[in-house]
Amino acid sequence: MTARSPHTTSRSPAFSEALSFWWRLGWISFGGTAAHIAILHDELVIEKQWISGEEFLHALSHCMILPGPEAQQLAIYIGWKLHGKKGGLAAGSLFVLPSMFVILALSLIYVLLGRLPLVAAMISGLRPGVVALVALALLRVARRTLIAPAQWLAAVGAFAAMAWFRASIPLVMLVMALLGLLLGRYQPGLLPVAPQNGGEFRDNSVLPWTKLLSSLLRIATVGFVLWLTPLLLIYGFGRDFSFWRQLALFFTQTSFVTIGGSYTVIPYVAHMAVTKYHWLNSAQMIDGFSLAETTPGPLIIVVAFVGFMAGFNHSHGSTLAATLALAVTTFYTFLPCFIFVFAGAPFVEKTYGNRGMEGALRMIAAVVVAAMLNLTLFLIRGALFPPGSFSLTHVDRFAVIWIAVSFLLLSKFRIGIGRFVALCLLSGLIRWAVW
Numbered sequence: 001m002t003a004r005s006p007h008t009t010s011r012s013p014a015f016s017e018a019l020s021f022w023w024r025l026g027w028i029s030f031g032g033t034a035a036h037i038a039i040l041h042d043e044l045v046i047e048k049q050w051i052s053g054e055e056f057l058h059a060l061s062h063c064m065i066l067p068g069p070e071a072q073q074l075a076i077y078i079g080w081k082l083h084g085k086k087g088g089l090a091a092g093s094l095f096v097l098p099s100m101f102v103i104l105a106l107s108l109i110y111v112l113l114g115r116l117p118l119v120a121a122m123i124s125g126l127r128p129g130v131v132a133l134v135a136l137a138l139l140r141v142a143r144r145t146l147i148a149p150a151q152w153l154a155a156v157g158a159f160a161a162m163a164w165f166r167a168s169i170p171l172v173m174l175v176m177a178l179l180g181l182l183l184g185r186y187q188p189g190l191l192p193v194a195p196q197n198g199g200e201f202r203d204n205s206v207l208p209w210t211k212l213l214s215s216l217l218r219i220a221t222v223g224f225v226l227w228l229t230p231l232l233l234i235y236g237f238g239r240d241f242s243f244w245r246q247l248a249l250f251f252t253q254t255s256f257v258t259i260g261g262s263y264t265v266i267p268y269v270a271h272m273a274v275t276k277y278h279w280l281n282s283a284q285m286i287d288g289f290s291l292a293e294t295t296p297g298p299l300i301i302v303v304a305f306v307g308f309m310a311g312f313n314h315s316h317g318s319t320l321a322a323t324l325a326l327a328v329t330t331f332y333t334f335l336p337c338f339i340f341v342f343a344g345a346p347f348v349e350k351t352y353g354n355r356g357m358e359g360a361l362r363m364i365a366a367v368v369v370a371a372m373l374n375l376t377l378f379l380i381r382g383a384l385f386p387p388g389s390f391s392l393t394h395v396d397r398f399a400v401i402w403i404a405v406s407f408l409l410l411s412k413f414r415i416g417i418g419r420f421v422a423l424c425l426l427s428g429l430i431r432w433a434v435w
Helices: 015-026 034-048 055-063 072-113 118-145 147-163 169-186 209-239 239-257 264-278 282-293 299-314 317-348 353-386 395-409 418-434
Strands: none
Touching: 015 034, 015 072, 034 055, 034 072, 055 072, 055 239, 072 118, 072 299, 072 317, 118 282, 118 353, 118 395, 118 418, 147 169, 147 353, 169 264, 169 353, 209 239, 209 317, 239 264, 239 282, 239 317, 264 282, 264 299, 264 353, 282 299, 282 353, 299 317, 353 395, 395 418
């Protein structure tokens, strides 16, 4: 049964046609969340006209509220609108699987050949390029989302809490959401609404509360069974269950704190994986982030690399254990995304027009900017300084130059992500050959 709204006047594709599109999208979705959303809008609204612009904005607003990578959840939601749950499953799975296989191949190359001078040189060229990518994304997101003085103050406070007091991102996000809830309800003038392009879409066919709760219970039960099944199999047939349970629990938790997109959760994953669990070191984490930037799909796919390295290091170099850990990590990170969309979207529609909820969302956006700034500084330290040294006498001059060049290429000349990655790899080879 399809879940399409009765308000749409757009063309309904056959499931096979939609499946072909989602498969192709999984291999061409480079460039991060903003680029993914642009591709979806151009393809589905303008070219194919499978959904209207109002429906697209309606779906995007859902994904901004629900935890999980926005672009993937937007694909799940649109697939659900077109063909029900099977459409959502197909769209969300095909959005992630290509990037998972690419990151698996890159991870194998990294651990098997990464010590070769040629491979190490190419990766060294990627690191400063990734810094420029994230810095540019930070400026764009801040310009679009920080529209009120209260949001600027919230972003500064959130950054101070995370960078100086080591407060966890979930805690900071919860505090700011509660503050936004109060401001939106009692002082809405402090959080004005940003100008919007396009009309407002309201789905008046929202289900009553009794049916919503029944549907939620059914979806949650199925989701819990799916979540538990791999753990039971590992417990029955595997070894060292405590390690696999730790992976499953941590990355399930990770999926709950991705409100605002991948840039919000990556600093959290980096901090926990490096300093608490010691699954990999900081240099490997930066390399994993660089590799994730070269793959299609959501940027949060970097967690697959973290899982791979956790399995590889824990098993003393077994690529089979590393591959299994990558699959476990990917499964437990993205499974909740489907549950959030299928179960949460109807409830989100109930909150439209609620000033308190709108205020909470704007303050969450400020936390996203703070988290991106924290991530940018983390990447800058890794790209400019050798491990354990932050002295200006040890700064990597090549990295400084290439960050500046990369920023110009991306912002002024608007070079495509594929060509940019190729130039970064080439710059690393030139540096190795010359120096």
